[in-house]
Amino acid sequence: MSLDKLGSSLTDAIKKLFKASVVDEAAVKELVRDIQRALLQADVNVQLVLQISKSIEERALKEKVPPGVSRREHVIKVVYEELTRFVGDKPVPLKVEPGKKKIIMLVGIQGSGKTTHAAKLARYFQKRGLKVGLICADTYRPGAYAQLQQLATRINTPFYGDLKAKDPVKVVKEGLRQFNDKDLIIVDTAGRHKEEKDLIKEMKDLEKHIKPDEVIMVIDGTIGQQALAQAKTFHEATPIGAIIVTKLDGSSRGGGALSAVAATGAPIKFIGTGEKIEDIEPFIPSRFVGRLLGMGDLETLLEKVKDAEIKVPQKKAKEIMSGNFTLTDMYEQFQAVKKMGPFGKVLKMIPGMSADVPEEMLNTAEGRLDKWGVIIQSMTPAEKENPKLLNSSRARRIARGSGTTEKDVKELLKQYVTMRKMLKMFKHKKKLPFGLGGKGMPAGFK
Numbered sequence: 001m002s003l004d005k006l007g008s009s010l011t012d013a014i015k016k017l018f019k020a021s022v023v024d025e026a027a028v029k030e031l032v033r034d035i036q037r038a039l040l041q042a043d044v045n046v047q048l049v050l051q052i053s054k055s056i057e058e059r060a061l062k063e064k065v066p067p068g069v070s071r072r073e074h075v076i077k078v079v080y081e082e083l084t085r086f087v088g089d090k091p092v093p094l095k096v097e098p099g100k101k102k103i104i105m106l107v108g109i110q111g112s113g114k115t116t117h118a119a120k121l122a123r124y125f126q127k128r129g130l131k132v133g134l135i136c137a138d139t140y141r142p143g144a145y146a147q148l149q150q151l152a153t154r155i156n157t158p159f160y161g162d163l164k165a166k167d168p169v170k171v172v173k174e175g176l177r178q179f180n181d182k183d184l185i186i187v188d189t190a191g192r193h194k195e196e197k198d199l200i201k202e203m204k205d206l207e208k209h210i211k212p213d214e215v216i217m218v219i220d221g222t223i224g225q226q227a228l229a230q231a232k233t234f235h236e237a238t239p240i241g242a243i244i245v246t247k248l249d250g251s252s253r254g255g256g257a258l259s260a261v262a263a264t265g266a267p268i269k270f271i272g273t274g275e276k277i278e279d280i281e282p283f284i285p286s287r288f289v290g291r292l293l294g295m296g297d298l299e300t301l302l303e304k305v306k307d308a309e310i311k312v313p314q315k316k317a318k319e320i321m322s323g324n325f326t327l328t329d330m331y332e333q334f335q336a337v338k339k340m341g342p343f344g345k346v347l348k349m350i351p352g353m354s355a356d357v358p359e360e361m362l363n364t365a366e367g368r369l370d371k372w373g374v375i376i377q378s379m380t381p382a383e384k385e386n387p388k389l390l391n392s393s394r395a396r397r398i399a400r401g402s403g404t405t406e407k408d409v410k411e412l413l414k415q416y417v418t419m420r421k422m423l424k425m426f427k428h429k430k431k432l433p434f435g436l437g438g439k440g441m442p443a444g445f446k
Contacts (some may be wrong), residue, residue: 007292009038010083014076014293023071028060033076043224048086056082080289088285092267094214094242096125096184101352103185103210106244107203107234108218110191113246115144117218117272118188119151120280124270125184126157133179136161137168138190138207140199148188155277158182168202169209176210178206187212192234200237207238214241216269235264245283246272327384331376331415371404372412378402387416404405 013034020027030051039049059078065071096102104121108114115138122132134152136159138144146162152159160175172187179185189206192199207215217240219227234240243264248271268283378382378401383389390398395409402408 006038009041010035010079010293013038014079015427018072018077024291025061028075030077031060032057035079043362045225045228052082052086055085063282073222080286080293083292084285084289087288088283091284091286092242092269094269096130098130098183101180101182101185102214103187103212104210105187105189105207105210105213105215106218107189107238108191109193109220109230110141112191112218112220113272114191114218115147115188116151116278117244117246117270118148119157119188120157120272120277121270122152122157122184122186123155123277124280126155130183132179132184132186133158133160133175133182135172135179135185135187136177137187139165139168139171140190144188144190147320151277169206172206172210200233203234204237215239216242216244217264218244218246218267221245221272231264231266235266240264240266242266244267244268244270244272245278248273251334296408315376316388325420327379327387327416330419331373331384368411369439371402371408372415375399375402375404375409375412387413
């Protein structure tokens with residue numbers, strides 16, 4: 001089961017509780033069974049599932065409900081807290097300070113995404129004003145040097161490696177000497193397997209000689225419960241200080257990989273959420289679980305806005321949030337959202353959106369943004385500023401000019417009206433409505 005499906009299953013279980021006429025012992029036990037089923041299908045270790053479900057059931061049934069809180073709300077809070085504790089309880093940031101050299105050594109099995117995430121980490125800290133250097137200590141895999149060098153060049157980060165070298169310890173020591181002025185040095189080691197004794201020995205030697213400040217294990221989010229055995233073997237060889245889980249973009253069985261945290265006692269510090277160099281984010285357990293349960297994650301959304309350098313003048317922002325915005329504003333927001341990553345992923349960070357937006361809409365959202373952008377560009381300045389001008393004949397002209405259909409134009413205008421209504425609801429702090437009808441559509445489109 002993918003993380004998207006896990007989130008959907010957990011959300012469905014909670015919705016069922018909300019619909020129950022009374023939240024009694026039977027309702028709680030049914031919720032626990034639904035959560036157990038969802039976690040097991042997501043490849044979470046059986047023992048861990050039993051621990052989580054037992055804690056949820058005991059707390060939900062035995063804890064005294066605080067004043068002013070309904071039993072329903074209390075049970076949801078318990079589920080949220082127990083799932084958060086399962087994936088790490090509190091965030092443990094990777095601290096890097098200017099002027100204080102920090103050495104990070106990445107380890108993991110071959111194909112886990114180590115090299116890519118070495119560059120992603122470099123980019124993440126580089127964007128925060130720190131001086132970063134990348135070292136290739138993989139003297140085995142053909143192309144490892146070239147891959148990391150290309151990634152380093154793309155993000156304009158200093159790189160060191162030696163194609164002729166056989167001893168990775170010597171390579172790293174020379175790299176450290178050259179990068180003596182850096183705040184952060186990331187060492188990418190050769191991919192290993194728990195049975196590869198020679199490589200495990202080499203990993204021990206590297207750790208002994210270069211004395212990294214932190215050893216980070218990179219785990220592929222698709223390997224399921226195999227992550228437990230891998231994490232234990234690596235932890236025995238080199239104490240793991242932290243974990244990065246890669247490929248958590250909705251297509252993986254992330255539950256098994258997350259179980260590795262329990263095996264090592266090491267916190268997850270970052271997660272890889274896509275293929276782009278920018279697709280990495282600090283792991284905040286509460287935010288992750290919030291998204292999983294359909295509660296959204298506005299903090300990460302705001303960080304993405306900041307990272308994408310999306311600037312909206314204060315006056316214009318007030319107008320937009322009041323629902324007084326034009327199709328030109330809408331087009332500009334489409335372009336801004338595209339900078340932040342896949343639209344479906346961004347949408348899921350908005351509280352209340354992820355659980356209610358149909359899957360097919362998320363799947364086609366990216367293409368729709370592009371199409372709608374072309375349609376808006378085919379309008380006259382007057383039409384962009386005043387969409388009420390758009391009657392059927394104007395729509396036919398716009399459709400021809402944009403290579404789309406009248407139906408596409410109508411869909412855009414309907415979305416425009418819906419967005420205005422939603423933003424007005426935001427202003428009044430009401431729940432966002434979905435599936436709004438065509439009220440307020442321009443002439444000829446009702």
